[in-house]
Amino acid sequence: MTDKESDATETESPVVLAVDNEKRVVQAFELWLNDDYSVETATSGQEALNQMHDGVDVVLLDRHMPGLSGEDVLEGIRKQGYDCHVAMVTAVDPDFDIVEMPFDYYVSKPVDEPTLQSIITELLELREYEDKVSELYRVCQKITTLEAKKPRQRLNEDERYQELLEARETLQATTRELVTTREMSAFEDIFEAKQ
Structure with a gap:
């Protein structure tokens, strides 16, 4: 496969942006998803917003991060008009505050590979x-x-x-x-x- 063919294949895969301040978590997500998706990672809220682009299909977003929280990132994604689905993947137990949050899926950590694959498939x-x-x-x-x-x-x-x-x-x-x-x-x- 030539470099050009490789680039074309990569752009055809759905893009998943994994956001978590724990580097090992985004590395695990990348390892689990790399065969099926083009995976991009960010270890802070600001980095996630800086990396957002129109090609992102699904964002896997932690809620509890230093600096910009997952809620701040979610608000930024929606305000900037990105047309992607967002799954909150977090250790924060859901409470009534989620009612106003514009995410598409909420799952509590720990999460395993089959669950993550299933969530992304459903959102796509x-x-x-x-x-x-x-x-x-x-x-x-x-x-x-x-x-x-x-x-x-x-x-x-x-x-x-x-x-x-x-x-x-x-x-x-x-x-x-x-x-x-x-x-x-x-x-x-x-x-x-x-x-």
Whole structure:
């Protein structure tokens, strides 16, 4: 494999940013995840914010760090408008203060490799679903706009409109498939009220 091919492969892998002030923790995460993801690490909140970029897909974020806390980093990520999912991976037990925190997943340490892999897989699947739903929404809006302003005959004759209809059908099938291929038990665990 040439260097150019290697670079292309690396950029195609989802990017995970692991943030923890304990160097051994981010090293463990990197070791566990390196085969499947492009892993970047930071050992402080400020370093994490400095390393953030649009290519980051998932952030694994500790809450309790000196200087900028995980909560500060999370707030900075959201204020700067980065479109990534954040999993809080922390020894801090959750309390009602998490209600206002804009993270996607919360897991208490210690965490093992299968759990971490599962969390990232779930967040990436969620991202794919969100992307497809957003794309479907845009296509449907274009169809609705054209149908409101153009006569049916012109619509039927226009190749671009027909392509929109085909795109809508494909995206509808894809989003249905993404939902049905998810383990139903995962949805039940998340969405069913626990007694």
